[in-house]
Amino acid sequence: MIRQAQLQAGKPARSAFRRGLHIWRLSVAIAVSELDQRYRRTMIGKNWIALTFLVFIGAKVFIFGALNNEPLAFFAPYLAVGFLLFRFITLAVTGGASVFVSSQNWIKTEPLPLTLYLLSLLWKSFIMLAYMAIPTIAICLWFGSYSWAVLASVPAVLLLYAINHLWVSCLFGIIAARYRDVVYLLTTLMQVLYFATPILWVPTEEGVRAWVALYNPLTHYIAVMRDPIVYGTIPWDSWTIVALITLVGCVLAIWSFQSYKNKLIYWI
Numbered sequence: 540m541i542r543q544a545q546l547q548a549g550k551p552a553r554s555a556f557r558r559g560l561h562i563w564r565l566s567v568a569i570a571v572s573e574l575d576q577r578y579r580r581t582m583i584g585k586n587w588i589a590l591t592f593l594v595f596i597g598a599k600v601f602i603f604g605a606l607n608n609e610p611l612a613f614f615a616p617y618l619a620v621g622f623l624l625f626r627f628i629t630l631a632v633t634g635g636a637s638v639f640v641s642s643q644n645w646i647k648t649e650p651l652p653l654t655l656y657l658l659s660l661l662w663k664s665f666i667m668l669a670y671m672a673i674p675t676i677a678i679c680l681w682f683g684s685y686s687w688a689v690l691a692s693v694p695a696v697l698l699l700y701a702i703n704h705l706w707v708s709c710l711f712g713i714i715a716a717r718y719r720d721v722v723y724l725l726t727t728l729m730q731v732l733y734f735a736t737p738i739l740w741v742p743t744e745e746g747v748r749a750w751v752a753l754y755n756p757l758t759h760y761i762a763v764m765r766d767p768i769v770y771g772t773i774p775w776d777s778w779t780i781v782a783l784i785t786l787v788g789c790v791l792a793i794w795s796f797q798s799y800k801n802k803l804i805y806w807i
Contacts, residue, residue, distance in 0.1 A: 558652040566655050570662035588670035596622060596674065603739045612682045613769065614741075619678045620765045621738035623671050627700065628760060629729050630664040635708025636715040636722045643807040653800060657712070661704050679768060686771035689764075696764045703760070703785055706792035713795050716806040732757055756784055 578584045599622065600615050607614055635657075639646065642656045715721040735751055738761070742752035752758045759777035766774040 558654070560654075560658070562651075562655060563658060565651075566658035567662050569655075569659040570666060573659075573663060574666060585666075585670060588667050589673045592623070592626070592671040593674040596678065599739065607741065609741055616679045616682050617741065617765070617769050618738060619675045620768055621736070621761050623668070623675045624761045624764055625733060625736060625738055625757065626671060627664060627668045627704075628757060630667065631660075631704040631707045632711065632729055633722070633726050634660050634664065635704070636711040636725050638708050638712040639716045639803060640712075640719070640722075640807050646804065646807060653796075653803070657705055657708050660708055661701060664704060665701075686767055689767040692763070692767045692773060699763065699781065699785065700760075703781075703788065706785070706788040709792040710788065710795050713799050713803065716803055717799075736761065756780065 574585055578587055581587060583590070596615075596619050600611070600618055603618070604611055604614050609617070638656050638660050639653070645651065645656070646653070711721065711725060715725075732755070735755055736757045737748075737752050740748065742748045742758075759774070759780045762774045762777040763781055766772055766777070
């Protein structure tokens, strides 16, 4: 069985990704099954995702809203959308770092393309995003914070997020399979970046906050979705930065996958 997995891993990256897409229904089934298993024997099942998110947002708005000079009608949607997108990014980074290690039993025994596990994690993240988006949309509608500009940008942003999710989970998944400390390093890094990203605070035009927000790439990943909602504008500068990061990330992920996929079976 291990030999079969090695043969599958030896195929070109493009072929592996195409095979993963061909059996996309299996990746969806795995994602749904994992979430069902997580909330097995609970009263409301996966609705806990939305409920937990709503409780966290309510607490954060209540506490940090009083510490900001921004009006509640602006700050509540601002924080809700920012926290929603940061949670999705965190799922991609921390979940991606352990995607191959956590799937080692499948990889060692089943001749399935490695990209299947990347797609399965992507579906799981998007399912959780959908549940968390329910209270976020409700908050935006309640405070009247929405714009027609968001309707034009949402499909493009979701596609952009999907591409980034794939390269992040592929690149970090391979690195973390070889060096297990990377999982804990990335988890710690995301906790630090949570406070360095304009979610609980609004960046100023100058000063330390302005500098931190400008050079933090997560600021721009969040801005491409949040700015159309809370400001009604398309942040073209952020789109440019995110597009460049995506291009470089995809190149690195493809190179890493092509170079080390044959060794992955031994690392896990």
